[in-house]
Amino acid sequence: MGNGIIEIDDGSFEKEVLKSDKPVLIDFWAPWCGPCRAITPIIEEIAKEYGDKIKITKCNVDDNPITPGKYGVRAIPTLIVFNNGEIVDQITGMVAKAKLIDSIKKAI
């Protein structure tokens, strides 16, 4: 995508997230979600600043129902930090950049 953010789908989730050799942040979003759109600049900044330490990904929940279903995601934006296939932290709703950084620091 040119901004260091990798688009994940149900098919690539296991390889890109669970089996990633780096920690992963996954942003569950959808095009109709205003708050998702609103936090996009924060996600992009995080990708720029921490992209070497953590893989930044996003997953469109409209096109990919299986992955959000598996993790019980019933509200977006939901941000989940994974390390070695395990959930390290999970944030539902809009989040301040500083808090998101605190959250990814638990994994990196």
Add this chain to the structure above:
Amino acid sequence: MKQTDHDLVIIGGGPAGLTAGLYAARSRLNVILVEKIVPGGQVLITDWIENYPGFTGISGPDLIEKMVEQTKQFDLAIESNEVLSMDLTGDSKKLQLYDREITTKSIVIATGASPRALDIGEDRFVGRGLSYCATCDAPFFKDKVVVAVGGGDTAIQESIYLTKFVKKVYVVHRRDELRAAKILQERAFENDKIEFVWNSVLTSIDGESGVESVRIKNVKTGEEKNMASDGCFIWIGILPNIGFVGAGLALDDAGFIVTDDHMQTSVPGVFAAGDIRNTPLRQIATAVGDGAIAAMSAEHYIENIKK
């Protein structure tokens, strides 16, 4: 007086803060707007706005995008940061941010309000079927049955929005009539997917990994019953976002900041605008008016202390 980092710091980036920022930046004040997450506030989670003049209908995020763009024309600095506490004792006011302390001659507090919780232990269901935001979460409840709690404008407008997705919305309201605007009431009563449960309150939300049922009590008869529900939306009013304010500012009984006609609080040089203020109406239209007045009052205050 001694030098400060800024003439004016605006706290909060909803319509009130953005308008104060627009006016202050146009007046070429040394101003910064500090927003905790991203500009927009509660408007961001509003699906459709049709009572803000000049727009026959516009989505919340689109309106905010335009407001932010307009402030950029006048080079308003907007910083994503959080004000943790304030020291208002001197002429030079101190604000403790997440990563540093800044000083300013004046402050406009425009931090708005957040949805009030039911406080029946529903926290554990947030993001698991419990929501305060239909525009964020409604599509997850496609063809499902949900319960909505409340009877004001937000409750009714958002319940109507829910019907685009869900099979049924049961609106639980503690009285036997609604406080919502008449036009919203008319639309809700005409909507086949909305059913009202009058004179009733929620006493618990239950489920294993997510919301599965709610317990409803009729406040007139005392009768309680369980109702299966895939989701629960809470719209029972708002609470002021004043955690960082501390002692020193006069608040009303509900915790909103008391101001005069000039948006002046009980501390000279500190102004409040929008939903955070003790005001009879909390709308985008009133918030922008407050923001404009607060910015002009701050400008007058700064001029006067220079003399």
